[in-house]
Each structure stands twice: as C-alpha cells, then as structure tokens.
Amino acid sequence: MHDEAVVNMADVTVADYAANIRAYLRENMTAFKDVELDDEDNIFERGFFTSLFAMQLLHYVESTFDVEVPDDYIMLRNFSSVRRLADMVADLKRTSGE
C-alpha cells in the first residue's frame, strides 16, 4: 500500500516536470508554438535544434529544477522528447538525494 502511494507521487512529479518543459519549448521554439506537442514526440525531428538552443534548454533545466546535468547525461536520447527530459530530471533529483 505504502509503496504504491510513493510510486504515484513520483509519477505526479514527473508529469509536473513534463508540463513545465512543454511550456518552455512552446514559448521558445516557433515549430512548437501552435501545434500539438505530445510528451513522446521527438523534438529533434519536429524543430531544428541548434547547439545554442540546446544550451538554453540545459540552463533552463538546471535553473528551474535545481539540478546539475553531468556530461554523460548530455546525449540525444535524454533530450529527444519532453518525456525523456522529465525522466532525466527525475533521475537527477533522485541521485542527488531528494
């Protein structure tokens, strides 16, 4: 019973991260402005992703969620969708002991 409640709480948190990230992408990338953006959509295929935007996204993630993204987390897989970004944040939060 207790375990299940914890898992649900974690899901809620990840969903919060995802909503926050989705809003950020919509606001900052024209390609996502007036279209559906599902959490599983590959954002690299949907809009052109420059290293400049990647840096901005990285700063946004680090400052908004108060995490530090280590070098080996910076890979296409972790940045390819809203869902994966949110999962990465959750993972970093967990390993930093929160």
Place this chain on the structure above:
Amino acid sequence: MKMVKCVVWDLDDTLWHGTLSAGDDLVLREGVVDLVKTLDARGILQSVASKNNHDDAMRKLDELGLAEYFLYPQINWNSKSSSVAAIRQKLNIGIDTIMFVDDQPFERDEVAFAHPEVETVDSAELATLLTMPRLSPKVVTEDASRRRLMYLEDQARSEAELDYQGAADEFLGSLGMIFHISRAKGDDLRRLEELTERTNQLNSTGIQYSYEQLDELMHSPDHDLWVCELTDRYGSYGKIGMALVEKQDDRWTINLLLMSCRTVSKGVGTVLLSFLLKQAAENGKRLFARFRRTDRNRQMLVTYQLANFRVVSHEGSDYLYENDLAVRQEYPEYIKVEIDA
C-alpha cells in the same frame, strides 16, 4: 601568455588630464589618440569604465573624435569592477583577456580584487603599452583589423533583436544568414592560427596550431582543412570557424572543430558539424572526433553529444567520439549554406 582582447580605459586623468565633472579644461594626454588608433588597428577592442555622467562624457568623447573607438562604454557611478564585468559580458570574452587602465590605485585595486585575472595598468605607464607582448600580436589578420566594426554590427543586431517581438529563431530567420564552407587557402592560415589561439567556448580541443603546422596540414593529402565564413544583412562576421579532418583509410577523424565566440548566439554551431556528417556518409566513411574537455567548452560537448557522437574511449579529459551516422541533422531553415568543396 594570453593576448589581451580588450583594453578598458578610465577617462579623468587617464585618457585626458583633468576632471570632467569638476568643470576642468580637459586636455588629451599626449600621444593618446595615436595609442587608441594603434591598438584599434591591431585588432584590440577598447572600452571605457568611468565614473561620470554618461551623456556628458559621451559628448566629450564625441567632440574629441574618439567615441567610435569604444565599445559598450560603461559610464556611471557604479564600481569599476562591475563596469568591467558588464563589458566582459557584452563582448562575450574571457575575463583574463581584459586589461584595465586607470590613474587611481584604488580603482586598479578594486578591479583586481574582484577580477584577479584582469591585468591593471597605471596611466603613468601608458607609454609602455604598445610594447607590451600581450598587446603586440605577431600578425594582424584582415579579420582582426575589422574587429571593432564587426562588433559594432553585432551591437546593431542586438538592438534589432531587442525590438523584435517573437521567438528567437524567428529573429534569426530575419537576419538572412549565409554560411559559406570552403577549403582553407594560403591567405586563410593566419586567421586560422588566430582562431585556435582566441577561441575557448566552441572549441573541441583547445589545441593551438601554428601557421607552419596549418600550412603543412592544408597541403597534406591525408587531411581536410575547412574554413567557414558567415554573413548577414548587417555585414560579414568574417572567417568564424574551422574544422580539421584527418583521413585514414575508412576512418575520418575530426581533430579540431571550432567556432568563434561571436557567433554563439546565432545558432550556427551545428552547421559545420552537419556538413562533416553528410560528407562522411556520402563517402562511406566512419566518423570519429577528438574532444578535450576544458572548463569552458561545455557548449562544444553539447554540440557533439546532441549530434549523436558517443564516447568510444577516453583518457583523463581526452575523449574519442564516434558517430554511427544513423541520425542526420538537416541545416537550419534560417541559414543558407554554400559549399565550395
């Protein structure tokens, strides 16, 4: 020894004798106009950190015909260390490439305390400035002699960007950027040498190459040496990037990839890499890249790793990446890419 990229001037009793706000009769320090113009011609940027009324001081600089030589002048009543920090940020250069000139020991100490990497110079020593090694580049390239003008064009772009209502990538689309990639020629080599010395953020290894080394690599059949130039409706950014590819049988290795820090905000960092990916795929080669992590090149790491380069081996801070060429990134729509292979 790190070359100085920007000299920051005090005004009262440094650039001129007398105090503007006290209503003194101001007389330019002897030889100072020549000094300013010579530094400018050497490709060294200049700015001002002065405690004065902004409009009065700018009017005076204008009268003296010197206003245009100073980028982002900081004339206010804040500490000089904060003015130096503001200039560093606007120019997007390393704090250790700034030199600060002031007649007052207090101001020099205040700047040095906040920014120990900034070299401070007493105005009494101005006569020695032009012989300082950090202010004496071996060669002045065409890009260097136009450097201030290119920063002024940047200033115009930033102002236009502030006025622009819309997403950042829409603004980039309005610039009409053309990115030109070609094989390096003899007259590019001085500039490439300079790029390896001056570029820190978007630099894959930080290894410097001399003119002679670059000349050898340019002629080597086992290497491709690429250079790129960026222009937009405000003018040319000059030669702003390079790539050195070592070709060994079926393996191509990008030994160096770099982009000038002036282009960081233009979203062009990935274009040259996309070009190399296409080239390798078309020629049926495996593509590797060398990367040396420094405390300043995180953006280059991001550029490589999000372009799907994966670490295959590493020793200390030296990494070898490989890209399996499965994911190919198209050029951004807002840039026209011209290739002269």
